[in-house]
Amino acid sequence: MPDSLTREGTTTSVVLLATTPACRLSCADGTLLDRLSDQLTVLPVRDVQVVTAGGGLGADLRGVAKIARVSAGTIVVLPADLVAHTEALALLLEHPARDTGALVSHDAAAGPMRPPVRVEAGRVVAAGSSFHTVPEANATFRGVLQAGEADLASLADIAEELAELADTGKLGPVTAVETIDLLLVGLVRSGVRVRAASLGPLHADRVTGQNAADSALTRLAEIDEARVRLDTAVKEDDGFFATFFVSTWSRHLIRPAVRLKLTPNTVTGVSIGLAALAAVWFSAGTQPARVAGGVLFVLSFALDCLDGQLARYTRAFSPLGAWADGMADRLKEYLVYAGLAFGYGGTEIWYLAAAAMIAQVVRHALDYSYAGAVADAGRVGALWARPARSLLESADARHAHGVLGFAQRMERDSVARWFKKIIVLPIGERTALVAVTAAVWNARVTFLSLLVWGGIAALYQLVGRVARSAR
Incomplete structure (x- = not known):
């Protein structure tokens, strides 16, 4: 008993x-x-x-x-x-x-x-x-x-x-x-x-x-154990830029943030403020201003990483916080796009800015709609659609084939795995792309780069989603 x-x-x-x-x-x-x-x-x-x-x-x-x-x-x-x-x-x-x-x-x-x-x-x-x-x-x-x-x-x-x-x-x-x-x-x-x-x-x-x-x-x-808790607050599967150029130093801000009693949502708010300041500097149009805007935009992204690290360290997750973090990412990007377009001047650049925004919306729709479909299929499958598997089977012989199998084999290779992370143009890579192209060249180069790389990323994601769905 x-x-x-x-x-x-x-x-x-x-x-x-x-x-x-x-x-x-x-x-x-x-x-x-x-x-x-x-x-x-x-x-x-x-x-x-x-x-x-x-x-x-x-x-x-x-x-x-x-x-x-x-x-x-x-x-x-x-x-x-x-x-x-x-x-x-x-x-x-x-x-x-x-x-x-x-x-x-x-x-x-x-x-x-x-x-x-x-x-x-x-x-x-x-x-x-x-x-x-x-x-x-x-x-x-x-x-x-x-x-x-x-x-x-x-x-x-x-x-x-x-x-x-x-x-x-x-x-x-x-x-x-x-x-x-x-x-x-x-x-x-x-x-x-x-x-x-x-x-x-x-x-x-x-x-x-x-x-x-x-x-x-x-x-x-x-x-x-305390050191391990700090280490595990940093995402293992983050993007290349976030892993090697941000998390290497942002992790040292976690404990000071805890001592200051900062919440993840507070850090998210400061991150939005820095992105707004970056947009203001970008709107000035001069190269020194674009350099300053790029630095502020990267710092904004660093705080975006820190809010997640702080949430994992304190285990202070909430549905509202996750939603606010995702919405803040989109808001910051679009503020910066507007600032860059305003600083460059002319009608054509606004078309490019709008196209870049639309491309990001489509890519995020691919991600979220697929995730929702998988969740729905999982719930339905648990009830009736998924074939029952005998508890008396002595082996699981499932293997991957085709495009999906190739992708899974790539996961075992470190270089190929990082290439996969980079090619999908996650937010860290987008931040770096915007900051560097705006500081070194101009807004036109920034938007064209986003459209070309974003198109490749969307095609890669689409092929992957189709392959997984077929499986």
């Missing part, structure tokens, strides 16, 4: 499976179960249900299903024999999306307590257990699984189906140690979108004996 500890003010519940002997191994905080319970007290958790009765795999799965049926909000299932950094648990528990996700490491050395998974585009697309194999695995699952509120019914159905298969021996000699591994397999194979929360340099390991526990605790002490 589970023991429950309740807290107010959050919507996440934790199911702590303390059904293996390893959870009672000793550490400085008592037992591993005690240590994990203490870690959960500093995370945004509403209640912790500790399952201690050892009724076997089927009983554990049915226990999870029962809790999922009656819960409102997100559920996190984790084993009490886990030795992990608190910051590692926070990657799921403090993520504002409260979505379905799994804690993974890109160390692909699979083992009995770290089953293989395959991660593509930030999602777990194939998951394994001692019964299920994963071709082309590139990561390992580290035992922490979160189910968003929208996926609780799927989690309950999968847990009950797996319990029946386990009780009838159809899953082979699996044990209660693999309860969470099997739940991840079931979610992935049922078409649920599972976000891959990457550990990075942090550690999270399940252990079976005292020596392994002591070794895992020693590895935890070797990592500076």
